[in-house]
Amino acid sequence: MAASxxxxxxxxxxxxxxxxxxxxxxxxxxxxxxxxxxxxVIAAQRGLEAGGxxxxxxxxxxxxxxxxxxMLTLAKILENMEIGHNVLHGQWDWMRDxxxxxxxxxxxxxxxxxQWKYSHNYVHxxxxxxxxxxxxxxxxxxxxTPEQPWHPIYLAQPLYNLALAVVFEWGIALYDVEIEKAWxxxxxLGETLNHLGSALMKVFRxxxxxxxxxxxxxxPAFLPVLLGNLTANISRNxxxxxxxxCGHFPGGTRTFTEEEIEGESRxxxxxxxxxxxxxxxxxxxxxxxxxxxxxxxxxxLFPDLPSNRYxxxxxxxxxxxxxxxxxYTTGSLPRQTANVWRRILRLALPGATRxxxxxxSSEPVTST
Amino acid sequence: xxxxxGLLGAVxxxxxxxxxxxxxxxxxxxxxxxxxxxxRVAKIIPETSDTxxxxxxxGRGWRGGLAGQHVSVGVSIECVWHRRTFSxxxxxxxxxxxxxxxxxxxxxGLVSRHIVHGLRPGQILRLGHPSGRFxxxxxxxxxxxxxTAGSGITPVMSxxxxxxxxxxxxxxxxxxSARNASEVIFGAELRRMAARFxxxxxxxxxxxxxxxxxxxxxxxxxxxxxxxDLPERLAWVCGPRGMIDDAESYWRESGIGDRLVTERFHPVxxxxxxxxxxxxxxSSRETTVSGDTSLLIAGEDAGVIMPSGCRMxxxxxxxxxxxxxxxxxxxxxxxxxxxxxxxxTCVSAPAxxxxxxx
Numbered sequence: 001m002a003a004s005x006x007x008x009x010x011x012x013x014x015x016x017x018x019x020x021x022x023x024x025x026x027x028x029x030x031x032x033x034x035x036x037x038x039x040x041v042i043a044a045q046r047g048l049e050a051g052g053x054x055x056x057x058x059x060x061x062x063x064x065x066x067x068x069x070x071m072l073t074l075a076k077i078l079e080n081m082e083i084g085h086n087v088l089h090g091q092w093d094w095m096r097d098x099x100x101x102x103x104x105x106x107x108x109x110x111x112x113x114x115q116w117k118y119s120h121n122y123v124h125x126x127x128x129x130x131x132x133x134x135x136x137x138x139x140x141x142x143x144x145t146p147e148q149p150w151h152p153i154y155l156a157q158p159l160y161n162l163a164l165a166v167v168f169e170w171g172i173a174l175y176d177v178e179i180e181k182a183w184x185x186x187x188x189l190g191e192t193l194n195h196l197g198s199a200l201m202k203v204f205r206x207x208x209x210x211x212x213x214x215x216x217x218x219x220p221a222f223l224p225v226l227l228g229n230l231t232a233n234i235s236r237n238x239x240x241x242x243x244x245x246c247g248h249f250p251g252g253t254r255t256f257t258e259e260e261i262e263g264e265s266r267x268x269x270x271x272x273x274x275x276x277x278x279x280x281x282x283x284x285x286x287x288x289x290x291x292x293x294x295x296x297x298x299x300x301l302f303p304d305l306p307s308n309r310y311x312x313x314x315x316x317x318x319x320x321x322x323x324x325x326x327x328y329t330t331g332s333l334p335r336q337t338a339n340v341w342r343r344i345l346r347l348a349l350p351g352a353t354r355x356x357x358x359x360x361s362s363e364p365v366t367s368t
Numbered sequence: 369x370x371x372x373x374g375l376l377g378a379v380x381x382x383x384x385x386x387x388x389x390x391x392x393x394x395x396x397x398x399x400x401x402x403x404x405x406x407x408r409v410a411k412i413i414p415e416t417s418d419t420x421x422x423x424x425x426x427g428r429g430w431r432g433g434l435a436g437q438h439v440s441v442g443v444s445i446e447c448v449w450h451r452r453t454f455s456x457x458x459x460x461x462x463x464x465x466x467x468x469x470x471x472x473x474x475x476x477g478l479v480s481r482h483i484v485h486g487l488r489p490g491q492i493l494r495l496g497h498p499s500g501r502f503x504x505x506x507x508x509x510x511x512x513x514x515x516t517a518g519s520g521i522t523p524v525m526s527x528x529x530x531x532x533x534x535x536x537x538x539x540x541x542x543x544x545s546a547r548n549a550s551e552v553i554f555g556a557e558l559r560r561m562a563a564r565f566x567x568x569x570x571x572x573x574x575x576x577x578x579x580x581x582x583x584x585x586x587x588x589x590x591x592x593x594x595x596x597d598l599p600e601r602l603a604w605v606c607g608p609r610g611m612i613d614d615a616e617s618y619w620r621e622s623g624i625g626d627r628l629v630t631e632r633f634h635p636v637x638x639x640x641x642x643x644x645x646x647x648x649x650x651s652s653r654e655t656t657v658s659g660d661t662s663l664l665i666a667g668e669d670a671g672v673i674m675p676s677g678c679r680m681x682x683x684x685x686x687x688x689x690x691x692x693x694x695x696x697x698x699x700x701x702x703x704x705x706x707x708x709x710x711x712x713t714c715v716s717a718p719a720x721x722x723x724x725x726x
Contacts, residue, residue, distance in 0.1 A: 035447035043395045050392060090671070096449040098673045099391075099404055103651040106386035117652075205385045213382050 016267025
């Protein structure tokens with residue numbers, strides 16, 4: 001059964017064919033330019049990281065601290081967003097380069113690549129915005145859609161969402177272990193403990209690097225370097241949290257029920273991805289630093305196409321939305337962020353209604 | 369000293385975790401990475417119309433090898449990496465530190481054609497370590513026989529160059545078969561060598577001479593009439609399937625099977641399994657292939673990073689544990705399926721559905 005919209009079954013199939021065609025076009029034209037792009041981003045990221053850490057060794061001088069911390073923050077953001085997330089999606093597997101491949105990659109994030117790939121690539125990207133199936137819908141701790149029954153705990157959600165932003169990577173690592181599923185006996189306890197162990201090991205190794213080894217190397221600058229690294233990690237956490245929350249939670253995005261996705265066709269899956277995702281518009285640097293999750297709609301339609309191509313196909317996806325009378329939700333970063341927070345605040349309280357089922361909301365295609 | 373180096377290495381590892389220090393070095397120069405052994409093309413030397421020698425500067429971590437061994441080579445063709453195995457034609461330990469691979473472009477060979485016609489100096493290749501048992505013994509025997517055809521001369525060239533390094537040559541008989549004189553890879557060098565060393569005999573067998581009628585293939589029976597002390601020589605044979613089969617049966621029937629070393633470019637195959645679904649457990653990839661498709665090819669086509677080496681069931685670089693299912697060994701036709709078995713993926717095909725721990 002399809003997510004209900006004004007579209008007929010034939011319309012949906014046609015939309016699916018158009019999107020398949022778009023995907024095939026990109027697949028057929030992948031090549032030199034794309035390969036050069038990802039290699040350059042990786043080289044820039046590693047250079048920025050090495051440079052940032054080097055500059056920070058002199059961080060007894062405040063300008064060096066500031067410059068080093070800024071460089072390291074940028075490097076860490078690139079590493080997680082444009083490189084790690086996208087490599088782990090298999091966007092670059094077509095190059096068959098063991099050095100840039102979803103099956104061999106490990107990233108500078110607390111969550112081990114293998115666990116993250118399962119909970120993100122499989123669970124979230126397959127069951128996007130399906131209540132009860134997509135664990136990313138509120139990350140098992142937030143009420144982000146009125147369909148989630150209210151509980152007094154949600155009164156505190158504005159506060160703990162702020163806290164989550166600060167510790168985002170550790171939150172995700174813990175979340176990927178799926179402890180609540182083990183609690184409900186839906187996941188084997190031994191397996192859960194195994195996952196917890198490898199996540200803790202990863203956290204330990206990442207922490208040892210940023211909070212022990214590099215500060216020690218800095219000698220007298222031990223404390224400034226430690227604080228610089230902490231600042232870089234927290235800044236990245238807040239950035240990642242902001243970008244990711246803008247992907248599915250702003251107004252205009254739809255949620256779905258398990259009944260709606262029963263027997264869903266590929267075209268219907270496309271439609272759900274389209275209705276459940278929101279873009280962020282802005283300059284090229286925003287797209288780069290968001291790992292092109294600013295093109296969340298294109299990413300959710302085609303999670304394994306190289307991220308540098310999303311900007312290129314975005315106008316075509318938008319045209320399709322217009323043609324089929326579907327919303328193409330997008331807005332500036334401040335606007336979308338405000339939108340998300342408004343929702344977090346509103347849904348902290350009981351009640352609230354928002355058309356999440358039934359007809360497509362009549363929101364027009366938001367203009368850039 | 370080792371303790372200090374080891375300690376420094378461990379500290380460097382903690383600094384770059386989850387990457388390795390080599391991942392950063394490789395950005396500056398791919399040759400500095402030990403993690404992904406690379407080489408830079410220094411020179412391309414055309415040998416014949418369809419064969420070239422690629423001279424390569426190997427990167428840090430190159431361990432060298434023995435004369436006659438082959439090496440796995442990765443090349444990027446339109447930004448997609450492909451791995452194949454080629455014999456080294458250079459002797460081990462050249463003073464300039466370079467190595468040479470000699471490659472014949474096969475008409476349907478994507479990789480070999482690219483190496484011969486598309487590669488340029490300065491480009492980067494990925495390298496494996498040399499392996500293979502087509503080598504000389506530690507103390508070369510007094511009398512040797514080499515029988516080669518076409519590009520089968522390549523590993524033997526490495527041996528001959530190695531043998532000639534000391535300025536002397538043991539008693540060597542080389543029988544080489546090619547279409548005609550100009551198609552003999554290393555023809556000029558071989559003829560010079562034979563002229564320089566009285567202890568070396570060169571017999572060229574041309575099947576399509578430019579100035580005459582086609583000649584029958586070189587057979588071991590025919591060769592025994594030319595090289596009369598053939599049974600007393602330790603023999604190395606490298607060439608197409610027919611030649612190897614002929615040599616193996618000739619030496620076996622003469623009761624001197626232990627005096628023969630062969631190198632095949634293609635495995636003897638026994639297809640016939642029904643094929644099935646192949647699941648690569650760790651990569652979460654799945655594909656369905658026929659009973660004569662190797663697990664290696666199936667994996668590569670499905671986008672799995674497959675370890676590989678000789679691609680003919682000799683070097684064991686491609687071994688991977690079987691999780692469950694039944695595989696058929698394409699070299700022996702034997703079927704087996706004990707979970708945990710190490711499967712040579714390059715010469716194993718799915719007999720039925722198979723799960724591999726890759």
